[in-house]
Amino acid sequence: MKARGVVCTMTQNIYDNETFFQGYSQLERSVEGLEGAAEWPAMRALLPDLNGRTVLDLGCGFGWFCRFARQQGAAHVHGIDVSENMLARAREMTADAAIIYGRADLEQLELPPASVDVAYSSLALHYIERLDALMAQVGGALAVGGRFIFSVEHPIYTAPSRPGWIVGADGQRTWPVDSYLAEGPRSTDWLAKGVIKQHRTIATYVDLVRRAGLTLHHLEEWGPTPAQIAARPDWASERQRPPFLLVAAER
Amino acid sequence: MKARGVVCTMTQNIYDNETFFQGYSQLERSVEGLEGAAEWPAMRALLPDLNGRTVLDLGCGFGWFCRFARQQGAAHVHGIDVSENMLARAREMTADAAIIYGRADLEQLELPPASVDVAYSSLALHYIERLDALMAQVGGALAVGGRFIFSVEHPIYTAPSRPGWIVGADGQRTWPVDSYLAEGPRSTDWLAKGVIKQHRTIATYVDLVRRAGLTLHHLEEWGPTPAQIAARPDWASERQRPPFLLVAAER
Numbered sequence: 001m002k003a004r005g006v007v008c009t010m011t012q013n014i015y016d017n018e019t020f021f022q023g024y025s026q027l028e029r030s031v032e033g034l035e036g037a038a039e040w041p042a043m044r045a046l047l048p049d050l051n052g053r054t055v056l057d058l059g060c061g062f063g064w065f066c067r068f069a070r071q072q073g074a075a076h077v078h079g080i081d082v083s084e085n086m087l088a089r090a091r092e093m094t095a096d097a098a099i100i101y102g103r104a105d106l107e108q109l110e111l112p113p114a115s116v117d118v119a120y121s122s123l124a125l126h127y128i129e130r131l132d133a134l135m136a137q138v139g140g141a142l143a144v145g146g147r148f149i150f151s152v153e154h155p156i157y158t159a160p161s162r163p164g165w166i167v168g169a170d171g172q173r174t175w176p177v178d179s180y181l182a183e184g185p186r187s188t189d190w191l192a193k194g195v196i197k198q199h200r201t202i203a204t205y206v207d208l209v210r211r212a213g214l215t216l217h218h219l220e221e222w223g224p225t226p227a228q229i230a231a232r233p234d235w236a237s238e239r240q241r242p243p244f245l246l247v248a249a250e251r
Numbered sequence: 252m253k254a255r256g257v258v259c260t261m262t263q264n265i266y267d268n269e270t271f272f273q274g275y276s277q278l279e280r281s282v283e284g285l286e287g288a289a290e291w292p293a294m295r296a297l298l299p300d301l302n303g304r305t306v307l308d309l310g311c312g313f314g315w316f317c318r319f320a321r322q323q324g325a326a327h328v329h330g331i332d333v334s335e336n337m338l339a340r341a342r343e344m345t346a347d348a349a350i351i352y353g354r355a356d357l358e359q360l361e362l363p364p365a366s367v368d369v370a371y372s373s374l375a376l377h378y379i380e381r382l383d384a385l386m387a388q389v390g391g392a393l394a395v396g397g398r399f400i401f402s403v404e405h406p407i408y409t410a411p412s413r414p415g416w417i418v419g420a421d422g423q424r425t426w427p428v429d430s431y432l433a434e435g436p437r438s439t440d441w442l443a444k445g446v447i448k449q450h451r452t453i454a455t456y457v458d459l460v461r462r463a464g465l466t467l468h469h470l471e472e473w474g475p476t477p478a479q480i481a482a483r484p485d486w487a488s489e490r491q492r493p494p495f496l497l498v499a500a501e502r
Contacts, residue, residue, distance in 0.1 A: 156407060156428060156431065159492075160425070161423070162425075166417075166427065172412070172429060173429060174411070174413075174427035174428060174429045175427070175428040175429065176417065176425035176426070176427060176428075177407060177425060177426040177427075177428050177491065177492045178423060178424060178425045178426065178491040178492070179490075179491060180407065180472070180474075180490075180491060180492045180493060181472065181474040181490040181491075181493055182490065201472050201493075202453050202470070202472065203470045203471055203472045206457075206467070206470045207469075207470070216457070216467060218458075219453070219454045219457045219458070220454050221431070221432065221452050221453065221454045223431075223432040239430075239431075239432040239433065240428065240429040240430060240431060240432075241410075241428045241429070241431045242431060242432055242452075
């Protein structure tokens with residue numbers, strides 16, 4: 001499996017924005033790796049056995065999942081990211097010839113057919129404008145029986161024109177949904193100003209899976225578990241509206 | 252196909268509440284039938300050819316869909332509802348021996364296996380508490396290749412503890428989502444006080460389809476089309492958050 005991605009006309013590469021990268025580097029999920037991501041146990045539960053498999057990570061960041069896949073016995077792991085900052089850090093943290101990192105814009109990625117057993121992507125696809133093209137590439141790159149496990153920001157989270165909790169006089173938090181059916185870019189200030197994400201509905205994600213020739217296995221609107229909230233009470237509001245959508249599909 | 256439903260311990264039968272029934276009877280969808288329901292064109296687009304088929308309508312109300320199915324050439328049509336008021340009106344409006352109406356609580360419904368080609372349900376399933384049992388009955392009642400087309404109130408619509416538009420100083424409407432991951436009953440005042448509906452997430456509806464032995468064909472988060480909004484400008488806000496979820500599945 002060799003990614004033939006070419007960086008040409010690119011969408012915003014916010015991870016190479018210094019302010020964003022500095023902020024991102026300090027998140028728990030950046031410092032602690034997979035265990036620092038609250039949704040990781042749920043993502044892990046969706047993974048098939050990785051032993052002996054060829055694994056592709058779309059938006060691999062610091063390479064935490066790539067290294068995890070190798071620990072689970074994956075034979076070959078390919079991590080793709082558009083950010084030079086992220087890939088440089090990933091390579092620093094990796095001493096394993098079976099993990100290959102490559103720089104590519106996921107908007108332009110071309111993948112050889114039937115070359116991957118497990119494709120994975122954590123919180124990257126909501127940055128992609130031409131997600132239909134990328135999903136088609138992933139669908140074609142998977143071997144028959146191969147799996148695609150991905151997470152994105154939940155559409156309820158990405159929809160609002162003015163995202164942010166509204167706290168009532170009684171302390172009840174509500175999330176102000178508008179523009180849910182108006183798919184397209186959203187500009188938010190998260191770690192840096194003007195971060196562009198693509199809002200899509202759940203129905204569109206499900207349809208993208210189908211049109212990529214994949215069968216939907218599992219859809220999860222993720223929120224923290226009671227045990228996680230007991231340990232981190234500030235996460236409780238994430239159950240008011242789910243922050244992430246988790247998807248498992250099979251070729 | 253004969254429904255063996257028995258009315259015993261029932262959930263709230265709000266359609267036999269006089270205030271609710273009077274209000275419901277005056278809705279466009281009650282007076283004008285299917286064409287008075289804004290989502291009907293989208294539901295109709297999900298239907299297979301009904302010619303010669305055995306059709307089951309769960310929550311048939313005034314029987315508009317049952318009569319439509321016969322116009323489309325359905326061989327046998329069974330309409331089930333829990334409301335005596337609705338069924339009495341349905342029978343008044345129907346002169347067709349191939350349409351059989353039956354009273355049953357959908358919570359308790361038992362259906363003979365492989366007896367139905369097309370099951371249909373419009374805005375009824377969000378009243379059902381034990382939806383897993385009903386879905387299993389429908390899954391079993393469908394012949395191989397049979398379809399189940401249903402609509403429910405959208406989870407974003409049903410989630411809030413205090414549903415209702417919030418209008419900002421600039422006129423922007425937002426829908427205050429909370430409790431999205433807290434599935435269970437919601438009491439709302441719609442046509443009558445204390446109408447109980449069951450809130451479920453989209454992921455749960457998708458999982459219920461799978462567990463009923465059905466394959467998801469289509470998921471639609473319905474909002475009015477531009478043409479509909481041009482004709483009815485007061486519907487525009489329904490695109491801020493979808494009011495209905497439409498699902499098509501196949502055995």
